[in-house]
Amino acid sequence: xxxxxxxxxxxxxxxxxxxxxxxxxxxxxxxxxxxxxxxxxxxxxxxxxxxx
Amino acid sequence: xxxxxxxxxxxxxxxxxxxxxxxxxxxxxxxxxxxxxxxxxxxxxxxxxxxxxxxxxxxxxxxxxxxxxxxxxxxxxxxxxxxxxxxxxxxxxxxxxxxxxxxxxxxxxxxxxxxxxxxxxxxxxxxxxxxxxxxxxxxxxxxxxxxxxxxxxxxxxxxxxxxxxxxxxxxxxxxxxxxxxxxxxxxxxxxxxxxxxxxxxxxxxxxxxxxxxxxxxxxxxxxxxxxxxxxxxxxxxxxxxxxxxxxxxxxxxxxxxxxxxxxxxxxxxxxxxxxxxxxxxxxxxxxxxxxxxxxxxxxxxxxxxxxxxxxxxxxxxxxxxxxxxxxxxxxxxxxxxxxxxxxxxxxxxxxxxxxxxxxxxxxxxxxxxxxxxxxxxxxxxxxxxxxxxxxxxxxxxxxxxxxxxxxxxxxxxxxxxxxxxxxxxxxxxxxxxxxxxxxxxxxxxxxxxxxxxxxxxxxxxxxxxxxxxxxxxxxxxxxxxxxxxxxxxxxxxxxxxxxxxxxxxxxxxxxxxxxxxxxxxxxxxxxxxxxxxxxxxxxxxxxxxxxxxxxxxxxxxxxxxxxxxxxxxxxxxxxxxxxxxxxxxxxxxxxxxxxxxxxxxxxxxxxxxxxxxxxxxxxxxxxxxxxxxxxxxxxxxxxxxxxxxxxxxxxxxxxxxxxxxxxxxxxxxxxxxxxxxxxxxxxxxxxxxxxxxxxxxxxxxxxxxxxxxxxxxxxxxxx
Numbered sequence: 050x051x052x053x054x055x056x057x058x059x060x061x062x063x064x065x066x067x068x069x070x071x072x073x074x075x076x077x078x079x080x081x082x083x084x085x086x087x088x089x090x091x092x093x094x095x096x097x098x099x100x101x
Numbered sequence: 102x103x104x105x106x107x108x109x110x111x112x113x114x115x116x117x118x119x120x121x122x123x124x125x126x127x128x129x130x131x132x133x134x135x136x137x138x139x140x141x142x143x144x145x146x147x148x149x150x151x152x153x154x155x156x157x158x159x160x161x162x163x164x165x166x167x168x169x170x171x172x173x174x175x176x177x178x179x180x181x182x183x184x185x186x187x188x189x190x191x192x193x194x195x196x197x198x199x200x201x202x203x204x205x206x207x208x209x210x211x212x213x214x215x216x217x218x219x220x221x222x223x224x225x226x227x228x229x230x231x232x233x234x235x236x237x238x239x240x241x242x243x244x245x246x247x248x249x250x251x252x253x254x255x256x257x258x259x260x261x262x263x264x265x266x267x268x269x270x271x272x273x274x275x276x277x278x279x280x281x282x283x284x285x286x287x288x289x290x291x292x293x294x295x296x297x298x299x300x301x302x303x304x305x306x307x308x309x310x311x312x313x314x315x316x317x318x319x320x321x322x323x324x325x326x327x328x329x330x331x332x333x334x335x336x337x338x339x340x341x342x343x344x345x346x347x348x349x350x351x352x353x354x355x356x357x358x359x360x361x362x363x364x365x366x367x368x369x370x371x372x373x374x375x376x377x378x379x380x381x382x383x384x385x386x387x388x389x390x391x392x393x394x395x396x397x398x399x400x401x402x403x404x405x406x407x408x409x410x411x412x413x414x415x416x417x418x419x420x421x422x423x424x425x426x427x428x429x430x431x432x433x434x435x436x437x438x439x440x441x442x443x444x445x446x447x448x449x450x451x452x453x454x455x456x457x458x459x460x461x462x463x464x465x466x467x468x469x470x471x472x473x474x475x476x477x478x479x480x481x482x483x484x485x486x487x488x489x490x491x492x493x494x495x496x497x498x499x500x501x502x503x504x505x506x507x508x509x510x511x512x513x514x515x516x517x518x519x520x521x522x523x524x525x526x527x528x529x530x531x532x533x534x535x536x537x538x539x540x541x542x543x544x545x546x547x548x549x550x551x552x553x554x555x556x557x558x559x560x561x562x563x564x565x566x567x568x569x570x571x572x573x574x575x576x577x578x579x580x581x582x583x584x585x586x587x588x589x590x591x592x593x594x595x596x597x598x599x600x601x602x603x604x605x606x607x608x609x610x611x612x613x614x615x616x617x618x619x620x621x622x623x624x625x626x627x628x629x630x631x632x633x634x635x636x637x638x639x640x641x642x643x644x645x646x647x648x649x650x651x652x653x654x655x656x657x658x659x660x661x662x663x664x665x666x667x668x669x670x671x672x673x674x675x676x677x678x679x680x681x682x683x684x685x686x687x688x689x690x691x692x693x694x695x696x697x698x699x700x701x702x703x704x705x706x707x708x709x710x711x712x713x714x715x716x717x718x719x720x721x722x723x724x725x726x727x728x729x730x731x732x733x734x735x736x737x738x739x740x741x742x743x744x745x746x747x748x749x750x751x752x753x754x755x756x757x758x759x760x761x762x763x764x765x766x767x768x769x770x771x772x773x774x775x776x777x778x779x780x781x782x783x784x785x786x787x788x789x790x791x792x793x794x795x796x797x798x799x800x801x802x803x804x805x806x807x808x809x810x811x812x813x814x815x816x817x818x819x820x
Contacts (some may be wrong), residue, residue, distance in 0.1 A: 053245075057252065060232065068225040075218055085167030088144040 134174040134182050135199040136189070139522050139737070139752030141170055146194070153192045154185060170519070170752070171199065195753060197737055213329045219264040220322040226260035227315040231802070234312040238799045250302040250309045257311040258295060265291050265318045267325060283459040283504070286466045290492075290499040291317055297492045308489070313496050313801045320809045321504045328508040331515050331525075350378045353422050363425055371410075371421040380411045381423040388419035388601045389577065401578065403603075403618070417577050419601020453529045454773055455507040462503065470495045473792050486794075493796040497787045497804065505809055506776035509816035514769035517819060522753040523734075523762050530748035532773075533732040534766035536713045540661050540759075541704065541726070543718030544672035544679055547736060548654050548686060548756070551719075552578055553630055553646035555586025563592070564642050567609055568634050570594040571616040574605045579632045580616075582646055604632070612637035630678075648678065651736075653757025655686045660760020662687075664767075666715070671700050671726075700726040717759065719743055734759060765819070772819055776812045783808040 074080070138150060147165045150172055154163040159177035166173070174185060182198040189196040233249045241249060265288070272288040275281060294314035301309050350360050353368035360378040363369065368384060371377055377390075389401040392414050401417055404410060410423055474491035481487065515525040525531060542548050570591035572583035594614060597607040604617010615622050615635050622633040624641035630648070635641040658668050670691040672679045679693040692703070704726050707714050716723070716730035719738060727733040728746040735747040736754070744750055749762060787804050790796050 061229065061252075061256075064225055064229040068222065071221045071225065072218065075214060075221065080214075080217060082166040082168045085147060085165060088147060088167060091144045092148055 133176055133178070134180070134185065136172050136174070136182065136185060137197045137199050137737070137752060138165070138170050138172055138189075138194060139197070140195045141165065141167060142520070149192065150189065150194055153188060153194070157185065157188055160185075172196075197752075213326070216267065216322065216326045216329055219267070220319065220326050222260055223264040223315060223319040223322055226256050226264075227312065227319045230256055230312045230315055234309075234798065234802070237309075246307075247302065247305055250298075250311070253309065253311040254299055254302055257315055258299070261291060261295050261314055261318060264322060268318075268321065281463040281467075283455075283463060286463050286495065287317070287321060287499060287504070289467075290314075290495040293492045294496050297489065301489075308798050310492065310496060310798050310801065313798060313805065316802065316805055317496070317499055320805070324504040324508045327505075327512040331508070331512050365425050365427060367425045369423055369425070371416045371423055373416055373418055373420065376415050377410050377412055377423065379423065379425040380427045381409070381425045383408050383410060383421050384424050385422040386419050386601065388421050389417045391415040391417055391578070418575065418599060453507075454532055454770070454777075458503060458506075458777060466495065466498045469498060469788065469792075476792075477794070490791070490794050490796075493794075493801065494788065494791045496801050497791040497796055498784055499805075503777070503780045505812050505816075506780060507773055509813050510769050510772045510776065510819065513816045513819040514765055514772075518749075518758070518762055518765055521758040521761055522751060522755065523758045524750045524752055525748070526750060527748040530732060531766045531769050533713075533748065534715065534763060535770040537715040537732055537763060537766075538666055539707060539712040540666050540668045540715045540717065541700075541707075541730070542658075542668065542670045542688070543716075543723045543726075544670055544674055544682060545648065546719040546738065547651070547717055547723075548670065548682060549648040549650050550754075551648070551738070553582045554649040555582050556645050556647045561589045564634055564636065565589045566592040567594060567614055567636060568616055568644060570609070571597060571605045571607055571614065571634070573597070574607070575599050579630070579644075579646060580605065583632070583644060609636065648682070650682060650686055651754060651756045653755040657756045657759040658687050660757075661763060664760065664763050666763065671695050671703060673697075697723070697725055701729050704729045715763070734762070769819060772816055776815055779811050779815065780808060 079086075138146075141147065141150060147167060150165050151163045154160055154172065154174060157176075157180070159180045160174060161177070162175040164173050165171070174180075176185075186196045186198060230253045233253050237246050237249050268284045268288045268291065271282065272284040275285055291314050294310040294317070298309040298311050298314070301307075350358055350363060351370045351372070352358050353370050355370075358369075363379055369379065369381075373388070383404055383406050385406065387403070387405040390404050390410060391401050404421070409426075410416075410421075470491045473494045474487050477487035477490050478484070511525075511531060514531055518525055545551050565587050566589050568583055569587045569589055571594060572580040572587070573591065574580070574597040592609055594607040594609045597605060599605050600617070600621070603621040604615060606613065606615045606617075608614065614637070616632060619625065619631070619633050619641075622635045622641050624633045624635070624643070630646040631643045632646075633641045633643055661668055668688050668690070670679065670683055670688045672691070672693050673695055674693060676693040679691050683689070683691045692699075695703070700723065704714055704716065708729075708731070713731040716727050716733045717735070718724075718727055718733070719735050723735075724743045724746060727735060727743055732749075733747045734749045734751060735743045736751045736756075737744070738754070751758065783804060787796070787800075790800070
């Protein structure tokens with residue numbers, strides 16, 4: 050069971066990493082236009098992030 | 102939009118890949134304009150709108166939001182919204198101005214982002230704690246179990262303190278006012294679950310409910326977030342479709358003044374095309390006025406010195422000077438608004454299904470938990486055991502499914518209607534719409550476009566060519582209809598002059614030619630909307646117009662009849678015009694020549710007979726009726742006051758969605774009731790188990806997630 054000493058911090062760290070990624074995606078306003086984003090990937094013109 | 106502009110379109114994607122330094126400078130540009138785009142639905146629309154607008158000189162940046170069906174534009178100050186609406190219309194996209202100052206106020210937007218971040222934190226914490234809990238459930242004992250419980254506590258307690266704040270605040274507010282709302286049992290369950298688990302952990306107990314406290318928070322926040330999103334989208338779009346009321350007026354002396362500052366006796370100048378801001382008497386000038394928003398009358402009326410004009414009417418042909426007889430809060434426009442606010446209050450008494458459920462639910466849950474605690478205390482005398490069971494009862498009964506039941510359904514239903522161009526503004530609108538069994542339509546501007554269209558006369562004759570030439574001399578709606586309706590070259594007419602209140606005259610091949618009112622041209626007045634042309638001493642020729650029905654009108658009425666509703670038309674217009682339209686769109690019951698009070702009286706009479714009435718209307722004469730009806734719909738072109746009192750706004754010009762609105766509302770209400778059924782069923786099974794002391798954290802987690810997912814999936818069937 051000694052392996053838990055490593056595994057628990059690792060799993061918590063991964064969770065925290067996911068949370069930080071979520072906060073980043075929220076801060077960069079990636080949930081403002083889900084419908085539009087799902088259509089935009091199909092366009093040919095370069096458009097990888099919101100301009101406004 | 103001409104073909105010659107295409108090279109600049111091609112240049113647009115290139116400027117998007119310009120060096121980062123330039124882009125970040127552009128990103129600084131704050132959006133200055135917002136337009137509503139009811140018709141967009143695909144990737145090609147996004148590209149089309151963005152490229153069309155980016156090609157306008159002075160536009161710095163464009164971004165379409167498909168979810169909200171809007172476009173944000175950062176442009177130089179001289180660019181106006183009307184100009185961009187015009188450019189989009191020529192490119193084939195229907196657009197409407199939004200009041201940017203109101204939409205860009207980001208307060209509400211921030212609130213929904215805040216909820217989303219609370220939801221995210223709760224979700225991540227829930228997953229981690231669940232991971233640790235699975236280890237405990239699958240047989241971890243002694244020191245390992247205690248360690249896992251302590252780690253869970255370290256994650257769960259800060260998360261609950263952060264994420265569950267909206268529930269705590271709302272519950273505290275309710276308790277402060279000596280009321281019970283849904284958030285009181287929710288907060289109690291979350292706090293007790295966390296507190297009890299901490300106590301159990303400290304004493305090496307077997308059961309900890311940290312995962313339950315977190316999943317409760319997560320599922321309920323999800324419901325809260327959906328609710329917030331739907332309301333936000335509806336409120337911001339509906340309230341800010343730009344107002345038609347004139348905030349400023351031109352004094353007779355030529356200076357501009359705020360309408361609020363005008364006093365009785367002040368004289369204002371009313372230019373052609375302007376809407377009158379006051380009630381008054383014409384002192385100088387003659388013209389024709391459009392009364393359709395006030396009376397529903399589709400024909401312009403002549404007005405001359407000494408005659409009365411009221412607020413909300415539009416001056417059409419000649420400049421007028423009007424002396425105010427009442428101004429400010431006393432105009433007919435305001436009196437109508439007061440009438441509306443009274444009716445509004447009456448309607449806000451409608452109690453939503455969710456509130457009705459909460460009223461029964463909250464006391465029952467508290468009593469059950471108390472009963473469990475008392476029962477076990479009497480039976481065993483063990484405080485810790487009794488408290489544990491009482492907490493388990495609270496957690497098990499906690500309204501996860503109930504909290505999601507309504508928002509999940511109304512989000513799915515409003516989303517579906519939004520994609521069809523209907524904006525649901527009011528939280529209880531869908532429930533009221535579902536009960537509707539009688540539909541009342543207004544005519545002018547609702548069932549019809551509200552502007553005349555030339556009927557017949559498409560041949561290329563001498564008369565049509567002269568008429569086309571004369572029509573260019575006026576901005577009168579009939580002249581406009583002639584210009585768009587006559588697809589012929591204009592004759593060489595000279596000395597074109599508009600005679601306010603009468604028509605247009607000029608000279609053609611040495612003869613005087615006149616286009617205008619029958620008595621002025623020298624013809625006998627006929628029925629219907631028409632204008633007359635006389636060349637020299639020839640017999641006058643009539644051009645007839647009809648008010649074209651809106652796209653989808655007949656389809657909407659057929660769909661409503663199919664749904665079992667009776668349909669009726671109430672109009673302020675003449676009997677002849679109403680009868681011919683009723684025949685065209687398939688309405689059997691109609692009344693003409695009604696005043697606003699008559700419409701309200703008719704609605705009251707229907708309500709008195711127990712009918713649930715849906716009112717569809719746009720004008721000021723409908724506003725009181727819209728507020729009086731059980732549910733109401735108005736088109737986006739309607740007067741500001743009418744849109745404000747309506748439950749649903751039609752964003753596009755197509756009426757066809759109204760039938761679907763009723764059927765969608767009915768199935769939404771059915772889904773909500775089904776969801777209540779699912780939640781109740783699950784409680785019937787789970788509560789006796791909890792009361793008997795058999796509930797474990799594992800059982801609670803399974804039951805909670807299971808019922809929440811069931812409810813959400815049921816709601817998704819609406820999409």
